[in-house]
Amino acid sequence: EPEVTQTPSHQVTQMGQEVILRCVPISNHLYFYWYRQILGQKVEFLVSFYNNEISEKSEIFDDQFSVERPDGSNFTLKIRSTKLEDSAMYFCASSGTLRQGAKLDNQPQHFGDGTRLSIL
Amino acid sequence: LAKTTQPISMDSYEGQEVNITCSHNNIATNDYITWYQQFPSQGPRFIIQGYKTKVTNEVASLFIPADRKSSTLSLPRVSLSDTAVYYCLLNQGGKLIFGQGTELSVKP
Numbered sequence: 001e002p003e004v005t006q007t008p009s010h011q012v013t014q015m016g017q018e019v020i021l022r023c024v025p026i027s028n029h030l031y032f033y034w035y036r037q038i039l040g041q042k043v044e045f046l047v048s049f050y051n052n053e054i055s056e057k058s059e060i061f062d063d064q065f066s067v068e069r070p071d072g073s074n075f076t077l078k079i080r081s082t083k084l085e086d087s088a089m090y091f092c093a094s095s096g097t098l099r100q101g102a103k104l105d106n107q108p109q110h111f112g113d114g115t116r117l118s119i120l
Numbered sequence: 121l122a123k124t125t126q127p128i129s130m131d132s133y134e135g136q137e138v139n140i141t142c143s144h145n146n147i148a149t150n151d152y153i154t155w156y157q158q159f160p161s162q163g164p165r166f167i168i169q170g171y172k173t174k175v176t177n178e179v180a181s182l183f184i185p186a187d188r189k190s191s192t193l194s195l196p197r198v199s200l201s202d203t204a205v206y207y208c209l210l211n212q213g214g215k216l217i218f219g220q221g222t223e224l225s226v227k228p
Contacts, residue, residue, distance in 0.1 A: 004163075033215070035216075035218075042218050042219065042220060043158075043164060043207075043216075043218040044218070045215035045216060045217065048214055048215060055214060056214050056215055058215070089161070091163045091164070093163075106150070106152045106211055106212065106213050108154055108166045108169050108211065109166070109211075109216060110166055111156075111163035111164045111165065111166075112163050113161075113162050113163045114161075114162070114163050116161070
């Protein structure tokens, strides 16, 4: 079964440094998402991306964050200047094909296993 | 705010059927009801999604009454490996809003 893959599994970075988290969504999916989960807390939505632009973003997704789909397969999340409070698990998800019967953007999101980001 | 309400925790024994009920009184016409499972240090894993009546797949069933204000996830014959957090979500396209989920503990 196709799956969302994320690299690296664990990233350790000094505060103030830039970090790029990488994701390879399921190949025929059209919608892409980033979520984060701080240890012991709920999964929180960060951003959704469709047709090469941001569809929606949360209050967490400030100017320090950016997303990009640099080629046909990767989807990246960049944090420009990391802070201690950015330490969390970051999950990428994808959804949406043209083949399934449901409305395109109601189709289930499939998540990767995350990147654990530790800011020192 | 999460749009759904579900029990914080449930206990079960191996081999039993587990039913987790979720309330979503303010469900909108376009919302689909979606359930995820999450193990520690892993991403949420899609279990099942439905709009109305009953949906069944190889791992679970989802029962949705006509008014769609609640839903019940049914896990047949659970095993120890089903110990996880289960989330009930409304999918209207775009962001998913996660609550605290139901922490299911399966005992031998």
